[in-house]
Amino acid sequence: MIAVATQDEAIRQIENHFRKSRRKIYVVLEEFHLEWKTSDILMFQKFWYRGFSLKWIAEYFGRDIDEMAVVVMDQARRGYIRPRPSGIFCGPETQPDANVKKRIAKMKILYPETYMLFEDTDFYWDERDVLQFDRMWNEGYSLEDIATYFRRHEDEIALLVIDRARKGYIN
Structure with a gap:
C-alpha cells in the first residue's frame, strides 16, 4: 500500500516537471536506497x-x-x-x-x-536549475538563500548538496 502511494507521488512529481518544461530531468540521489x-x-x-x-x-x-x-x-x-x-x-x-x-x-x-x-520530497530537478545551483553554491550563497531562490524546502537543497558534493560538482 505504501509503495503504491510512493509510486503515485513519484509519477505526480515527474508529470509536474514535464508540464513545466521538456528539458532534461535530474534525479537527486538516484543511486541511494531510499x-x-x-x-x-x-x-x-x-x-x-x-x-x-x-x-x-x-x-x-x-x-x-x-x-x-x-x-x-x-x-x-x-x-x-x-x-x-x-x-x-x-x-x-x-x-x-x-x-x-x-x-x-x-x-x-x-x-x-x-x-x-523523505517520501514527501521532490527529488526531481530541471538540469538547468541544477547547474544554476552549482554556480550559486560555489559562489557562496547560503542554503537558505538558494532554497528561497528555487522556492524549495531547505531539505531538498541539503539533499542536492550531498548529491552534487559526492559527484564533485561543488566544493
Whole structure:
C-alpha cells in the first residue's frame, strides 16, 4: 500500500516537471536506497539512542555514510530522533522523550513493512536549475538563500548538496 502511494507521488512529481518544461530531468540521489524495511529503521533508532556512531551504524547496515546521513536527516525532520550531545559520533546513551515514543508508535502503524525516506520530497530537478545551483553554491550563497531562490524546502537543497558534493560538482 505504501509503495503504491510512493509510486503515485513519484509519477505526480515527474508529470509536474514535464508540464513545466521538456528539458532534461535530474534525479537527486538516484543511486541511494531510499526505501527501507521498517524494522531496519527501528533498529537504526535504537542504535542512535544507544549512542553508536553513525560510521558504526553505516557499517552495520552495509550502507554508505552519506546514505546514513540522509537517514538521520529524515528521522530528525520527522521527529523520530533528537540531536545528541555527541552528534554523529559515539556518545552516551539517551532516551527518546514521550512525544518521540508516540511518533515512533504511530510510524509502526503507518509503515508496517516498508519505510520511504523523505517520501514527501521532490527529488526531481530541471538540469538547468541544477547547474544554476552549482554556480550559486560555489559562489557562496547560503542554503537558505538558494532554497528561497528555487522556492524549495531547505531539505531538498541539503539533499542536492550531498548529491552534487559526492559527484564533485561543488566544493
